Amino acid sequence: MGTSQEIDLTHVTEGDPMSVFRAETLTNVIRDLPDFKGYQGWKLFAKHIGPNPVLGGGAHGGTNVFKFIYVYPAEARLINGQIPIGTMVVKELHENNNGQPGAITGALTIMAKRGGAFNPEGNGWEYFMTDTNLTQTLLRWGSETMCFACHSGAKDTEFVFSAAELEPCAASLKP
Numbered sequence: 082m083g084t085s086q087e088i089d090l091t092h093v094t095e096g097d098p099m100s101v102f103r104a105e106t107l108t109n110v111i112r113d114l115p116d117f118k119g120y121q122g123w124k125l126f127a128k129h130i131g132p133n134p135v136l137g138g139g140a141h142g143g144t145n146v147f148k149f150i151y152v153y154p155a156e157a158r159l160i161n162g163q164i165p166i167g168t169m170v171v172k173e174l175h176e177n178n179n180g181q182p183g184a185i186t187g188a189l190t191i192m193a194k195r196g197g198a199f200n201p202e203g204n205g206w207e208y209f210m211t212d213t214n215l216t217q218t219l220l221r222w223g224s225e226t227m228c229f230a231c232h233s234g235a236k237d238t239e240f241v242f243s244a245a246e247l248e249p250c251a252a253s254l255k256p
């Protein structure tokens with residue numbers, strides 16, 4: 082996985098939801114373009130089309146695109162209101178070809194949870210916008226971005242609007 086440390090979540094066990102944080106020794110994981118390569122092999126946890134399911138309007142590419150959302154590691158989810166440091170979420174837009182996802186369009190928008198002293202009011206998340214080939218960073222950083230202005234609306238779910246869609250695999254771990 083690129084240049085940064087791997088996160089080991091294999092120790093997650095049912096009935097001990099906080100073990101994921103106890104064993105997580107990383108405190109400030111800095112993610113960058115090489116870490117996002119291969120995201121299409123990550124867990125695809127949400128896929129939708131049409132009006133933005135949260136805001137109703139056209140956030141993230143308008144109302145006529147497919148939105149694929151991938152997460153690494155696959156086990157990442159809300160546990161006691163937190164998502165582990167090191168988690169990466171990539172959102173990819175696809176054209177709508179008569180109701181089927183077509184070519185990738187627009188930019189990739191990405192969230193990476195750094196932790197440490199980074200963006201404390203935003204729980205350590207860094208926001209990125211990159212080209213679709215992951216060769217160029219068009220925007221990055223924390224609370225001063227327009228990304229955060231909107232995502233602060235999802236503060237209760239770790240700034241991830243689609244967090245509920247991570248839950249099915251985690252139902253048994255919920256406190």
Ligand code: HEC
Nearest residue numbers: 135140170172190191192208209210227228231241242243
């Ligand atoms: C106008 C409000 C708005 C802005 C601005 C915005 N987002 Fe989002 N974002 C949303 C909403 C709502 C969702 C969930 C629904 C969806 O996927 O369309 C979302 C979903 C995401 C997701 C998938 C995880 C999740 O929260 O569900 C990522 C990653 C993401 N946005 C990154 C970004 C980045 C990076 C930026 C800035 C470059 C940004 N967003 C700007 C509203 C916004």
